[in-house]
Amino acid sequence: MARIAPLSGFPEWLPDGRVVEQHVLDTLRRTFELHGFAGIETRAVEPLDQLLRKGETSKEVYVLRRLQADPDAVDSDKQLGLHFDLTVPFARYVLENAGRLSFPFKRYQIQKVWRGERPQDGRFREFAQADIDVVGAGELPYHYEVELPLVMAEALGRLADVGLPPVRILVNNRKVAEGFYRGLGLDDVEGVLRNLDKLDKVGPDAVAELLGTECGATPEQAKACLELAGITGSDVSVIDAVRALAAAYGAGTELLEAGLAELGALIEAAAVRAPGVVVADLKIARGLDYYTGSVYETVLVGHEGLGSICSGGRYDTLASDGKNTYPGVGLSIGVSRLVSRLLSAGLVRATRGVPTAVLVAVTSEEQRAASDAVAAALRARGIPVDVAPKAAKFGKQIQFADRRGIPYVWFPGEEDRAAGSVKDIRSGEQVEADAGTWAPPAQDWWPRVVPGV
Amino acid sequence: MARIAPLSGFPEWLPDGRVVEQHVLDTLRRTFELHGFAGIETRAVEPLDQLLRKGETSKEVYVLRRLQADPDAVDSDKQLGLHFDLTVPFARYVLENAGRLSFPFKRYQIQKVWRGERPQDGRFREFAQADIDVVGAGELPYHYEVELPLVMAEALGRLADVGLPPVRILVNNRKVAEGFYRGLGLDDVEGVLRNLDKLDKVGPDAVAELLGTECGATPEQAKACLELAGITGSDVSVIDAVRALAAAYGAGTELLEAGLAELGALIEAAAVRAPGVVVADLKIARGLDYYTGSVYETVLVGHEGLGSICSGGRYDTLASDGKNTYPGVGLSIGVSRLVSRLLSAGLVRATRGVPTAVLVAVTSEEQRAASDAVAAALRARGIPVDVAPKAAKFGKQIQFADRRGIPYVWFPGEEDRAAGSVKDIRSGEQVEADAGTWAPPAQDWWPRVVPGV
Structure with a gap:
């Protein structure tokens, strides 16, 4: 028999590690169900054209081929790839079953996803995600943008007693950023966000220069953007700070005000329902070409270097079939990365690796x-x-x-x-x-x- | 957006169907855990050479390719395929972790597997399996061959109150068949088994002819083989019937006696622990090149046409690393096929498709x-x-x-x-x-x- 060696990027646990992972999954599932989310599973594969329709080649899709398919013949099968997240399959599931689902439709989905990324970056090629989304037919009330991060806060909070460090959910609102930039006179909103996203990596001076060279920002405009990105806080004084900054730069817009009203409502509700967990952080960007309202990232306190373990946001068009548009809001937990850190850092352990008492x-x-x-x-x-x-x-x-x-x-x-x-x-x-x-x-x-x- | 259509062979359930599937999975998991099986998961992929090492190309493996891999360059990655069962990955897991596992090691594993078969045969290309196996290091006592089918009988029996029809576990023992054929003077044991496996399809006359042309059996020998295959029953009188048949043909051997002792012990224990469920059926073959002792198939009473929903057996060499050999015994439930039948035949339903009360x-x-x-x-x-x-x-x-x-x-x-x-x-x-x-x-x-x- 050939030598047996682990495959880099494809994590597996010994039985006691699996006890930990199973407990995490059971806790998430139970919390999602208490909030009325229905569980679904989708197939692991999607037609390749669906996987790539948002230009997502950066996700390094795994393409499938049947071993015995004739490579020279035109295969009658559609080309299939493994899903790289649970959002694309969910959007397809919603369209395929729209006539048989009731909207707003709340679902959770806990499955493996695959990405052919370089495992040496500390990324997994196969990992479990746990997603919750609410999707509406035609419309989706804003209050779900408040509810969903709080469900995740509750789910992760239920793991505190087994050793999960506290989480901090960082929130922003795309309307705030876009409204502010447009008020400043910067219309390349995506460009500005893309450069501000580099803040932690390259620092404010480099970002200011990039905003000038790439987005045509004056030094004054760049300064304003950086000041906005610097605003953070867990109460509604954050809203006042943004408003004051906008006034100082004459950058107030209707869109900004709409975004501030939403962000304020979220902060206010979170202060009651999950005190200390949700923090407004005006530099959170998260691929804003996709999201259209609230955006979320989540860090483990004391393990910020791990990056976001639970992210998401509001999107006005999760799916569309020409007749109907389905807006949604959702968050996704990277379960494997979380469990891997819990185990490798020795934060949690199972009392035994067998069920047997x-x-x-x-x-x-x-x-x-x-x-x-x-x-x-x-x-x-x-x-x-x-x-x-x-x-x-x-x-x-x-x-x-x-x-x-x-x-x-x-x-x-x-x-x-x-x-x-x-x-x-x-x-x-x-x-x-x-x-x-x-x-x-x-x-x-x-x-x-x-x-x- | 492209037209959305289901992919043939990749089943998905609506939320109320998923409630049924989840209940089946939870029930199986709980039963396995009550019997001390530890849960593990393995990665979805194995190196292609591992997947094919038993010549298993008939399983229509799906091979993976990274979309952005240069097709002309020699890929530094090993070629990977999706696993087509949970036995090959489990064998690899045992070898990889042998030093960190305690033997005998009892594990259950509930995961999706993939086979690129023609979906028009009513087969799925993606489906969930629920496996239990016990594997020993060097040796594995026979009593596990009694225990494991009874665990499955209990697990499936716990689904009776939700509408699962009764199950019948058909058992045979490879030693009985091999001992009898050799006693008759037929040494092409695999050939005989392969042809007897066609009994339900082509009938006894055609099988008798095939035994003659392909395995060199005389009409008398062929008749004896068919008579053995016709023996069935749920008490130890079956053992006497085989013994009488062997005596009549002068086909008694030590191997036959060893097999009869094992089969008798299984039937006897089953009559106490799961009355009426286990039936000795001397025509059950199940790829006997692989199995070396007990073999099992399971049918839903009234739905025999669905084929076996839970199969397995004893294998003397699940895995081997040159130093150690790991014998095992296990069974695998085809969960998707079972759930698909339960739903399509209207045998079970969920009281609602949302968790919400x-x-x-x-x-x-x-x-x-x-x-x-x-x-x-x-x-x-x-x-x-x-x-x-x-x-x-x-x-x-x-x-x-x-x-x-x-x-x-x-x-x-x-x-x-x-x-x-x-x-x-x-x-x-x-x-x-x-x-x-x-x-x-x-x-x-x-x-x-x-x-x-």
Whole structure:
């Protein structure tokens, strides 16, 4: 057999790492469901022309070919590629099923996506995303732009007790930026945003120069843009600061005011529903050719270098079929990157890598059925149980449990099959027990995810 | 935008279909965990040479290419393909992590797999599989060959109350077949099995002829093979029948006896632990070049035409790294095919397609925060809640709930924000309620999956 080696960019976890990932996924799913999001899954592939229709070749799509397809023949199949996000497939799903869905349609979707990027950049080629979106038919009320980041804040907040650092959701509004730039007299809005997006990388002086050379900004206009990008805060004083800046530069516009009203409403609601989590940050850009209202990025406090773990925004045209336009707002969590950091930084750990709470020992192979019966009785009451693989010496069977982190070993009784004794192998304490009534304490019942210390 | 059409062979469900699929997946997962199987996921891709190492080109592998890879340059990346089952990736995972796993290692794995087969054959190109396997290092006790089909029987049995028809697990043992054929003097064991596998398609006369022309069997030998294949039954009398047949033809061998002992133990244990589910069927073959002991197929009673929904067996060499050999036994459920049949035959349905149990009405947009507060109070107690998208007339808001199957609509009180009234929109009954204490009845709390009728 060929040498086995991990594939760079395709992360896999050992069973205890998977316990952590599964807990994260279960927590997200449960939170999304509590907020009324319906779960869907879409196929992993889309026609290549759909994947590329926004000019998304930068995403390094993986194209599929059937091994036995004749390379010289014109393949009757449409060319297919693996999806690189869950937004393109969702837009297609909405159009395909528009007549069978009720709008506004709230959905969550947790699936793998693939991008053929260089794994040495610390990026994965295969990773799980967890998305929530609300999409309307024709219209979508603004209040969803407030609701969705708060759902994500709640979902991530529910992971705090297992060791997830606090999150900070940075929000901006495209109307604010565009309104301000246009008020200044800068009409190349995308150019300005693209250059301001480089702020953290190249610094303000370089950005000011780029705004001049690439967007025709005067030094005064560039200064104004940089001042706007510098505004940040978690209460509505941010709105006043932007308004004052606009007044100082004579940059007030209707669009700016509309954006400030939206941003203010978001900040205000967030201060009540998720105090301290949402921060207005006027330099957040996020490919604003796509988004048309609120935009979101999320950092783990203390792990800002990891970049945004949950991003999204409002788009006026998620999909369109000529007859209807479907506006939406959504956010996407990069689950694999998050879990990878939680594990590699030792922030969280699983109490064990197997579900098993109890190992039933086997006295002799002839008596295996007795041990199976004990196991069945415990499982019937929802207790995860394994039976020892061999009727080895009890010391060996205890070692089998110990190596897997199984906390209890059950020794079947000689006479009454259901009666026996159960030993907590951590403390050594052993008590008489009946398989029809005994249960482990709640904290030992299932593997738990706990802070890594 | 290009025309949107479903891709043949890539099934997707509407939200209420996904509720059914999710229930099936959750039930399988929970059963596997109760039996101590650890959950893992492997990456979707394997190096192409690994995927093909058993000569598996019949599986129509999908090969990946990065869109921007230079087609003329020698790609430094290894050629990758999408996995076509979960056994090949699991074998690789075991070898890659052998030093970090404890053996026997029990794992379950629920993931999508891909095969580029003709979808017009009623086969899917993308489908979910749910696998359980136990793998040992060097050795694996026989009792796992009894345990694993019974775990699957239990898992599928837990779906009976939602409308899954009863299952019948057909079992055979490769040693029985091989021992009998060799005892007859037929040494081309694989040839004989391959031809007997055609029994249902071409009938006994054609098979007898094929056994003669292809495997050199005399009419007498062919007759014996067909008689063996005709033996079936759910108690140990099957063992006696095989033994009598072997005696009549003078075909008894040690291998046959070893196989009969194993098959008998399986039938006997199954009669106690899953009465009526497991049936010995001496014609089950299942690619016996791969399996070395027990083999399993599973049919839905009344839907036998669907073929096997859960198959597997014992293999002495799941993986080998030159130093160690890893024998295993496992079964795999074709979840997509099962769910597809359940939905298309109307055997099961979801009580609703959204998680939401309660829609909180909005009196006016100014009062939306009051409705949000009611929703938060209900969610804090684990009740899935949505808030109406618009402060429309209450009739319209009730219609919004009705269209989605949401059973309850909450009307916030005018004075006390938490107090209000809640209406069961099915019966029309409306009662005063407090958001801090009211809860829906258990059967309305989450969407349920119920028999289809």
